[in-house]
Amino acid sequence: MTVLFASPSADKTVLEDSGPFTPKFDGHGLITAVVTDADDGELLMVAHMNAQALSLTLETGIAHYFSRSRGKIWKKGETSGNLQTVTEIRTDCDQDALWLKVRVAGHDATCHTGRRSCFYRSVTMAGENPVLTITDDVRHFDPASVYHSVKDDSK
Numbered sequence: 001m002t003v004l005f006a007s008p009s010a011d012k013t014v015l016e017d018s019g020p021f022t023p024k025f026d027g028h029g030l031i032t033a034v035v036t037d038a039d040d041g042e043l044l045m046v047a048h049m050n051a052q053a054l055s056l057t058l059e060t061g062i063a064h065y066f067s068r069s070r071g072k073i074w075k076k077g078e079t080s081g082n083l084q085t086v087t088e089i090r091t092d093c094d095q096d097a098l099w100l101k102v103r104v105a106g107h108d109a110t111c112h113t114g115r116r117s118c119f120y121r122s123v124t125m126a127g128e129n130p131v132l133t134i135t136d137d138v139r140h141f142d143p144a145s146v147y148h149s150v151k152d153d154s155k
């Protein structure tokens with residue numbers, strides 16, 4: 001089964017109401033998805049989906065994305081075991097972004113660096129220069145041993 005998505009309505013009030021889900025893919029056929037933990041709301045990652053990835057996600061309940069760097073469907077966690085079970089999908093007012101709430105299996109880590117979230121650094125100014133400071137350095141797994149031969153889950 002493949003989920004078919006109808007074209008977005010030109011009528012804003014239709015887009016903003018309940019009724020058919022008509023995701024607005026960009027010029028590359030992609031839609032941005034933010035991903036949070038279903039239990040505590042932590043922001044885990046941001047990724048992109050094409051229609052096939054979104055269809056697979058809706059059909060299986062497991063998050064699939066489209067890897068822009070590898071140019072193909074990406075079943076998140078296939079290599080690391082950190083699969084994402086989707087508990088809810090939301091879209092925003094104009095249906096051009098998605099919010100996935102997930103439960104992460106395996107190491108409870110989403111980032112290929114082994115950290116729980118991809119957002120493990122904060123940006124601040126040091127004088128005139130923007131610098132990064134690590135806010136979470138807990139590694140839930142060792143990336144070198146998980147991705148030893150295949151770099152498959154690291155976007």
Ligand SMILES: [Zn+2]
Binds near residue numbers: 110111112117118119
């Ligand atoms: Zn990451």
